[in-house]
Amino acid sequence: MVTKDDASTDWIRRYHPSGASTARLICFPHAGGSASFFHPVSVRFSPGIDVIALQYPGRQDRRREPCIEDIGALADALAKEIQTLSDKPTVFFGHSMGSVLAFETALRLERQNANPPRAVIASGRRGPSTRRDEQVHKRDDNGIISELRLLNGTDSAVFGDDELLRMALPAIRGDYTAIETYACEPDRRVRCPITVLTGDSDPRTTLDEADAWREHTEGAFRVKVFPGGHFFLADHQAEVNSEIARELEAARSAA
Numbered sequence: 292m293v294t295k296d297d298a299s300t301d302w303i304r305r306y307h308p309s310g311a312s313t314a315r316l317i318c319f320p321h322a323g324g325s326a327s328f329f330h331p332v333s334v335r336f337s338p339g340i341d342v343i344a345l346q347y348p349g350r351q352d353r354r355r356e357p358c359i360e361d362i363g364a365l366a367d368a369l370a371k372e373i374q375t376l377s378d379k380p381t382v383f384f385g386h387s388m389g390s391v392l393a394f395e396t397a398l399r400l401e402r403q404n405a406n407p408p409r410a411v412i413a414s415g416r417r418g419p420s421t422r423r424d425e426q427v428h429k430r431d432d433n434g435i436i437s438e439l440r441l442l443n444g445t446d447s448a449v450f451g452d453d454e455l456l457r458m459a460l461p462a463i464r465g466d467y468t469a470i471e472t473y474a475c476e477p478d479r480r481v482r483c484p485i486t487v488l489t490g491d492s493d494p495r496t497t498l499d500e501a502d503a504w505r506e507h508t509e510g511a512f513r514v515k516v517f518p519g520g521h522f523f524l525a526d527h528q529a530e531v532n533s534e535i536a537r538e539l540e541a542a543r544s545a546a
Contacts, residue, residue, distance in 0.1 A: 294375040296341060301353060302372040304346050306330050309338030314543045315381040316535065317373065317408070318344045319389030319396075321415070322470055323439070323463035325350045332384075335532050340539060341379060345369060349462040358465025362388075362473040366395035374405045380542040383408040384535060386524065387495075388470040390416035394507065397481045409542035411481060411508075412535060414488040415521055417496045418503025419475035428467035432460055435467070441494060442521040477506060484510035486538060488531060490523030491516050 294300060297308035304326040316336060318329040326344035333342040347365065349358035359365040369392065385393030390413035400407035417423075427438045436456065485508040489501040498516065505512040515534055517523040524531045 292375050293377070294372075296377055300372070301348075302346055302369070303376075304344045305342070306333040306344070307337030307342065309341070311338050312341035312379070313339060314539050314546075315341040315343065315376070315379045316539060317381060317383050317393075318342070319369075319383065319385035319393045320345065320347065321387035321389050322466035323350075323459060324386070324389070324466075327351070328386075331528065332532070332535070336535070336539070343376075347462075347466070349465055350459070354458065354462070358462055358469075360465050360468040360472075362391060362395060362469050365469060366392055366399060369396045370399035370403070370405070373400065374403070376406065378406050380539075380546040381406065381408045382410045382412065382535070382538045382542050384412040384414065385416070386414040387416050387521065388466055390414055391419055391470060391473060391475075394419055394481060394485075397483060398479065401482055407481075408483055409545055410484045410486065410510075410538045412486045412488065412538055413504055414524060414531070415490065415493060415496065417500030418505075419473075419479065419507055420477040421500045421503050422474070423495075425471045428464055428471050432457070435460060435463060438467075439463070475507075480507050480509050482509050484508060484538075485512050486534065487512075487514045488524070488534060489514065489516055490519040490521060492519060493521045493523070495521055 299305050320328050326346040329344040336342050348356035383393040393411050397408050487501050487504045517527045
């Protein structure tokens with residue numbers, strides 16, 4: 292099966308579909324996040340770039356589906372879906388848990404030689420093989436909400452709507468289960484370049500942990516540090532978009 296360049300599926304969301312695109316950006320949301328988080332990115336880069344935001348099961352219009360609580364299984368499903376796309380120069384962009392999923396999905400596509408990305412942009416996440424004993428997924432609901440407040444990545448309107456928040460918690464818990472039980476061997480490497488974006492006061496990623504991504508690529512590597520915490524990109528969207536544009540142009544030129 293081939294997914295047309297202007298089509299959306301359960302997994303693939305295109306907010307500004309266009310047949311005129313010459314490269315592709317695939318966006319991987321954070322834990323508890325959804326495809327709509329990347330709508331502003333689609334506004335910025337469409338129609339010249341085919342911007343795809345991924346929608347994991349268990350949230351928004353897929354909320355009745357069970358979450359996939361294993362990074363490997365989720366990356367398998369994402370790779371299978373991405374393989375149905377046409378062949379275009381592609382960059383992966385992931386934030387937080389999405390960075391790990393972008394990396395694991397890229398590994399699978401490279402091994403299968405199935406239109407792998409030309410670059411991975413890993414935002415707001417420490418290197419895959421770094422370990423912390425984090426157990427947020429085992430907390431009660433109030434404990435998970437405290438974590439969300441700490442990271443400051445959830446719309447304040449959600450915190451004021453108890454029903455909406457409780458509806459989102461199963462997906463958030465499922466995603467935290469996936470990322471907190473994930474383990475990566477130090478020698479797992481993609482062939483493509485990796486660019487890391489990180490906040491200088493992120494409580495979940497030190498600068499040394501962000502730099503640890505360099506051990507997971509055989510290609511070029513660089514780190515860009517922004518002022519801010521875990522969701523630094525909310526305050527620096529223009530600068531983040533510039534980094535994305537740089538990688539997209541490099542991918543297009545290489546093709």
